[in-house]
Amino acid sequence: MIGNGKKGEAQYEFLKTNLIDTYNKAEDSITQAKIAAANDFMALKEQFPGLPTTLETETGVGKFTYQHALRTYMWTQQGMSIPGLSKADTRKLNKFITDEAKLQAFADQLMSIQKGKPYPKPGKDWLGGNLTTDIIGGINDVNRKEYQQEFRENVDIIFSPENLNKMEAAYGTRWRKALENTLTRMKAGTNRLGYNDQTSAVLDWVNNSVGAVMFLNTRSALLQTISAVNFINWGDNNIIAAGKAFANQKQFWGDFMTLMNSDYLTQRRNGLKINVSESEIADAVKDSKNKVKSAIAFLLSKGFVLTRYADSFAIASGGATFYRNRLNKYIKEGMSKELATEKAFQDFRLVAEESQQSSSPDKISMQQASAAGRVILNWANTPMQYVRIQKRSIQDLIAGRGDAKTHISRIAYYGVMQNLIFNALQQALFAIGFGDDDEDEEKSAAKKKQDGKKIARVANGMIDSQLKGLGIAGMAMVAAKNSLMKIYEESSKNRPEYEKAAIEALSFSPAISSKYRKIVGGLKSFSWNMKEIKQKGFSLDNPAYLAGAQIITATTNIPIDRVIKKANNIRGIMSEQSQMWQKVSMALGWSSYDVGLPYYGGWDKPVEPTEAERKKQEIDVMKRDTNTAEQTQMLLDLGLDKKQIKALRYEDARVKKIIELQKKKKDE
Numbered sequence: 001m002i003g004n005g006k007k008g009e010a011q012y013e014f015l016k017t018n019l020i021d022t023y024n025k026a027e028d029s030i031t032q033a034k035i036a037a038a039n040d041f042m043a044l045k046e047q048f049p050g051l052p053t054t055l056e057t058e059t060g061v062g063k064f065t066y067q068h069a070l071r072t073y074m075w076t077q078q079g080m081s082i083p084g085l086s087k088a089d090t091r092k093l094n095k096f097i098t099d100e101a102k103l104q105a106f107a108d109q110l111m112s113i114q115k116g117k118p119y120p121k122p123g124k125d126w127l128g129g130n131l132t133t134d135i136i137g138g139i140n141d142v143n144r145k146e147y148q149q150e151f152r153e154n155v156d157i158i159f160s161p162e163n164l165n166k167m168e169a170a171y172g173t174r175w176r177k178a179l180e181n182t183l184t185r186m187k188a189g190t191n192r193l194g195y196n197d198q199t200s201a202v203l204d205w206v207n208n209s210v211g212a213v214m215f216l217n218t219r220s221a222l223l224q225t226i227s228a229v230n231f232i233n234w235g236d237n238n239i240i241a242a243g244k245a246f247a248n249q250k251q252f253w254g255d256f257m258t259l260m261n262s263d264y265l266t267q268r269r270n271g272l273k274i275n276v277s278e279s280e281i282a283d284a285v286k287d288s289k290n291k292v293k294s295a296i297a298f299l300l301s302k303g304f305v306l307t308r309y310a311d312s313f314a315i316a317s318g319g320a321t322f323y324r325n326r327l328n329k330y331i332k333e334g335m336s337k338e339l340a341t342e343k344a345f346q347d348f349r350l351v352a353e354e355s356q357q358s359s360s361p362d363k364i365s366m367q368q369a370s371a372a373g374r375v376i377l378n379w380a381n382t383p384m385q386y387v388r389i390q391k392r393s394i395q396d397l398i399a400g401r402g403d404a405k406t407h408i409s410r411i412a413y414y415g416v417m418q419n420l421i422f423n424a425l426q427q428a429l430f431a432i433g434f435g436d437d438d439e440d441e442e443k444s445a446a447k448k449k450q451d452g453k454k455i456a457r458v459a460n461g462m463i464d465s466q467l468k469g470l471g472i473a474g475m476a477m478v479a480a481k482n483s484l485m486k487i488y489e490e491s492s493k494n495r496p497e498y499e500k501a502a503i504e505a506l507s508f509s510p511a512i513s514s515k516y517r518k519i520v521g522g523l524k525s526f527s528w529n530m531k532e533i534k535q536k537g538f539s540l541d542n543p544a545y546l547a548g549a550q551i552i553t554a555t556t557n558i559p560i561d562r563v564i565k566k567a568n569n570i571r572g573i574m575s576e577q578s579q580m581w582q583k584v585s586m587a588l589g590w591s592s593y594d595v596g597l598p599y600y601g602g603w604d605k606p607v608e609p610t611e612a613e614r615k616k617q618e619i620d621v622m623k624r625d626t627n628t629a630e631q632t633q634m635l636l637d638l639g640l641d642k643k644q645i646k647a648l649r650y651e652d653a654r655v656k657k658i659i660e661l662q663k664k665k666k667d668e
Helices: 005-046 066-077 087-098 101-112 131-147 149-158 161-171 173-188 197-214 218-231 239-247 249-260 263-270 276-287 291-302 305-332 337-355 371-376 381-399 404-426 429-433 441-468 472-491 500-508 510-528 530-536 544-556 560-574 580-587 611-625 628-637 642-647 651-667
Strands: none
Touching (some): 005 263, 066 101, 066 131, 218 305, 218 337, 218 404, 249 263, 249 305, 381 404, 441 472, 500 510, 510 544, 544 560, 560 580, 611 651
């Protein structure tokens, strides 16, 4: 919508002032209202220590709880009708409250702290809610309109029907639909629009795979912190200015705590506003009448705790120098300290929302908010935001808007540098620098081969990140590319398993792919390791634990496999078999497999194989490492003629003969 050069910059400032800034101002007010409501509610509960520990305790009136009774009383006092509640039950629940002076006083005061507004009215699904969802829902539904008044008025003027028709003619129908979809979600304050109960149930089940993977995910939390660098710029918070601000440690940590405890970051942590999947899980909790589903969603939402606090730490630590330098800049320009503080925080919030993960409706595309997006674009939130930043920088560079140096650096940083750092850490590329110097030749060759694969995976991951940023079409390209790569990889093997390409094709939907891989991995473990499973019994090294946990997690979304893997990491850290760098890596969240240790278990004292087992292992290794032509040549070199080799029709017979002749030659 904006033109070239200075004209385009002025047009952007107009849109920023009248749309972006007014929307952010409203969001800040809504956040403050939610924090204030939560604080008021907690303070009120502390005044009534005689209340039950949980208000979900049943009253004895049917299956209704204290929550239901309190809400019924308040709605009745306000003259509101309650959908689906009989007059008899209404009388009984009201009597339950009025018969207990403390409960009645609590309810009366709860109505009085609604800032001059009535306690939010009941919806048709009120039974699935509680006091918290009522109050927060009221702020979202009622207060939001008041806080967004200026924003909505500006939207109605700028995007009037006449103007929208002109824009549609210029930019196309899809552009108009995307714009209207975004504006609708911004006004509603949610990305979850227009799903029926059946669709929501299926999408929640698929989407909760993300929660199962992210449950207490230490590595993800650590990787989250690298985004602290996103606040560095070429202006007032350049690398030198940021270094000076950081050097003043007392001021730095004071600013850090100011940002960390701000309403913005408090709501971002507690309101699960980091990414789309996470906010969807949180929404499933408050909307669900299914107690089991609600309990699982609640558990998964709490499992994001490490990632959420790492996200806040990255924003507060990276933003502290930006905030201080921007504050000083405004004061030097003549602003009052109070106004400069407010303006610096607004700028900090704007940078944070643009460059960090965000589930805010104005940062989420129509694709991401759609049912298809919830199934296909899992874990694509950050790549999509970073590709948008690159796209905008390229557009501004071509159109001559802003500072060219800034645009080029943003393209290089988000497209290459941060992409490289993230994927290198994700693949534990640092493990290449560690290892035993006295490794034998065979182990050294195997390690080099493994290191080469890691480097290739990092390069492939960087390409995937950029493609994922293109949305659903990009995810389709990732799935197609990785399927073809898997076919090529399998073609060089003696026994190619081309069906593995189908698993790569499923990466089109990471959430479904995660479920499929867990089920297949668990079943394969039972197939391949049944002998070991029977031998291990109740040993913690028994692969049956992880195999079973993977299947349960895939089907129910209860993150048992994450707990088992955490336990495996702890055993690896305490084991004498692991080196110090491996212990540190596992403590930080990398799996034992990432650092060259067994995928699961392997911490029990090794059992010496029998003679028969050693022979079988030797045969299996040779069958894996050689093909028919190589086996034939080896037999020729060992003295057999073509007729004798032809008599060895099967691979087992050829391999056994090779091993037998090699041993005979060695003994001679």
